Amino acid sequence: MRIPIQSVTPETGSAEIVGWVHEVRDLGGLAFFLIRDRTGIIQVTIPKKKASETVLSAVKEVSRESVVRVSGVVKAIDKAPGGRELVPDTFQIISKSDSPMPLDVVEKVPAELDTRLDSRFLDARRPRVSAVFQVRSAVMHATSDFLFSRDFINISTPKIVAAATEGGTELFPIAYFEKEAFLNQSPQLYKQMMMAAGFEKVFEIGPIFRAEEHNTTKHLNEATSIDIEVSFADHLDVMQLLEDLIIRIYSQVGDKCQGALDNLEIRDFEVPKAPFPRLCYADAIEIAQKKISDPIEYGDDIGSAAERAIGEEMGTHYFIVDWPTAIRPYYAMPCEDDPAICKAFDLMHPRMELSSGAQRVHQHDLLVSQIQSKGLNPDNFEFYLTPFRYGMPPHAGWGLGAERLVMTMLGLPNVREAVLFPRDRHRLVP
RNA sequence: GCCCAGGUAGUGUAGCGGCCUAUCAUGUCUGCCUGUCACGCAGACGACUCGGAUUCGAAUUCCGACCUGGGCGCCA
Numbered sequence: 001m002r003i004p005i006q007s008v009t010p011e012t013g014s015a016e017i018v019g020w021v022h023e024v025r026d027l028g029g030l031a032f033f034l035i036r037d038r039t040g041i042i043q044v045t046i047p048k049k050k051a052s053e054t055v056l057s058a059v060k061e062v063s064r065e066s067v068v069r070v071s072g073v074v075k076a077i078d079k080a081p082g083g084r085e086l087v088p089d090t091f092q093i094i095s096k097s098d099s100p101m102p103l104d105v106v107e108k109v110p111a112e113l114d115t116r117l118d119s120r121f122l123d124a125r126r127p128r129v130s131a132v133f134q135v136r137s138a139v140m141h142a143t144s145d146f147l148f149s150r151d152f153i154n155i156s157t158p159k160i161v162a163a164a165t166e167g168g169t170e171l172f173p174i175a176y177f178e179k180e181a182f183l184n185q186s187p188q189l190y191k192q193m194m195m196a197a198g199f200e201k202v203f204e205i206g207p208i209f210r211a212e213e214h215n216t217t218k219h220l221n222e223a224t225s226i227d228i229e230v231s232f233a234d235h236l237d238v239m240q241l242l243e244d245l246i247i248r249i250y251s252q253v254g255d256k257c258q259g260a261l262d263n264l265e266i267r268d269f270e271v272p273k274a275p276f277p278r279l280c281y282a283d284a285i286e287i288a289q290k291k292i293s294d295p296i297e298y299g300d301d302i303g304s305a306a307e308r309a310i311g312e313e314m315g316t317h318y319f320i321v322d323w324p325t326a327i328r329p330y331y332a333m334p335c336e337d338d339p340a341i342c343k344a345f346d347l348m349h350p351r352m353e354l355s356s357g358a359q360r361v362h363q364h365d366l367l368v369s370q371i372q373s374k375g376l377n378p379d380n381f382e383f384y385l386t387p388f389r390y391g392m393p394p395h396a397g398w399g400l401g402a403e404r405l406v407m408t409m410l411g412l413p414n415v416r417e418a419v420l421f422p423r424d425r426h427r428l429v430p
Numbered sequence: 431g432c433c434c435a436g437g438u439a440g441u442g443u444a445g446c447g448g449c450c451u452a453u454c455a456u457g458u459c460u461g462c463c464u465g466u467c468a469c470g471c472a473g474a475c476g477a478c479u480c481g482g483a484u485u486c487g488a489a490u491u492c493c494g495a496c497c498u499g500g501g502c503g504c505c506a
Contacts, residue, residue, distance in 0.1 A: 104442090212506095216502090426497085
């Protein structure tokens with residue numbers, strides 16, 4: 001019976017393992033094989049004088065990264081990695097690997113990200129890569145656990161939509177039988193419609209599509225968005241929820257992913273401390289003006305140089321609040337006492353933006369006038385606007401970029417490292 | 431969309447008009463090796479993105495194409 005490599009200890013006695021041939025060191029009369037499965041690596045030691053013919057012939061034939069089944073006696077040896085090694089009675093080749101390989105799994109020679117992504121299945125055999133996706137999985141698990149524990153309902157909304165509803169970003173057009181359609185940039189409008197349906201608290205974790213021709217380390221054309229919407233809540237309520245969620249996610253990763261963090265050589269993993277500072281937009285602009293040479297003034301978008309400068313000053317997760325209504329989407333609620341400011345916020349990591357959200361406009365007529373003031377035509381929004389005429393509760397929500405969350409959590413240099421099969425300006429395969 | 435930098439063995443690199451029959455590492459193959467842990471030693475194998483041009487001579491210069499990385503813009 002096969003057991004996971006991690007659970008083979010000096011006390012195991014005898015064991016059968018299956019895994020990939022990670023490395024071979026043949027000293028002549030003695031050969032060492034490192035066998036890897038997703039739980040770890042064990043050394044298999046073959047004293048050639050004592051080994052059986054079948055073991056010897058398998059050892060001679062096997063290539064690196066082949067899949068093998070090995071069974072034998074576990075010996076406690078200080079000199080071996082993990083303090084134990086397996087001396088095989090049987091050594092069976094289950095699936096042989098060709099050579100040369102498109103990239104070096106052991107990483108004696110580094111490979112460029114592009115080469116790695118071309119052979120992602122091999123790249124992901126490397127413990128430090130698989131660790132990223134173990135952490136990502138834990139992030140997703142913690143997120144849905146947290147939201148379910150707060151009585152959220154999980155929803156799934158269409159990714160194929162009829163029109164460019166939200167404005168802002170470019171959309172991917174697709175052929176939908178005899179009609180034109182698009183891949184959705186955000187579940188925003190659908191989440192809001194479910195507020196009209198009385199679901200009160202919804203979340204969706206799903207893909208979003210942006211057809212921007214950017215070429216940077218923090219943008220993807222297909223990304224994963226963690227989206228929530230809450231009725232009878234304002235922006236402050238959902239900011240608190242977001243802060244609680246981020247802390248919960250970090251805590252869970254810290255508790256449950258120690259092995260993965262070790263593989264990533266992250267020794268100083270820290271859970272961010274609550275409360276996250278809240279910086280008003282006007283002050284953020286002032287900080288940027290002091291720290292960067294590019295001209296920036298009140299009313300401008302915060303570009304990447306400004307984003308970095310402000311992040312450096314803050315040094316931790318923080319919110320930017322009190323945004324000018326003019327530079328936020330039409331569905332952001334203007335403040336009652338000063339409609340030039342709205343109840344929108346961004347959650348920032350020192351490196352970049354992670355999330356943006358707002359209390360939404362729930363009054364039909366105000367929403368129509370805000371759509372018009374953005375230069376959009378309300379007639380194109382009928383499916384979205386109609387629910388606002390039949391008892392739309394006040395509500396607020398946010399969207400959080402899953403890849404950016406994982407990227408900033410693990411200090412990854414490129415957002416593509418946080419996606420198995422990234423879609424960017426040039427990459428459509430695999 | 432704009433700008434910059436690149437494309438050399440499977441992988442990562444050096445070379446930047448003649449010292450190139452192209453460096454080094456890793457890999458693969460062969461031989462030697464009983465405690466390796468980036469095992470070691472010896473030998474072999476394997477590459478200048480494509481098309482034009484300049485030149486006595488081009489991996490190296492020029493033009494074009496294709497591909498890639500990054501920055502900016504926009505965007506989350």
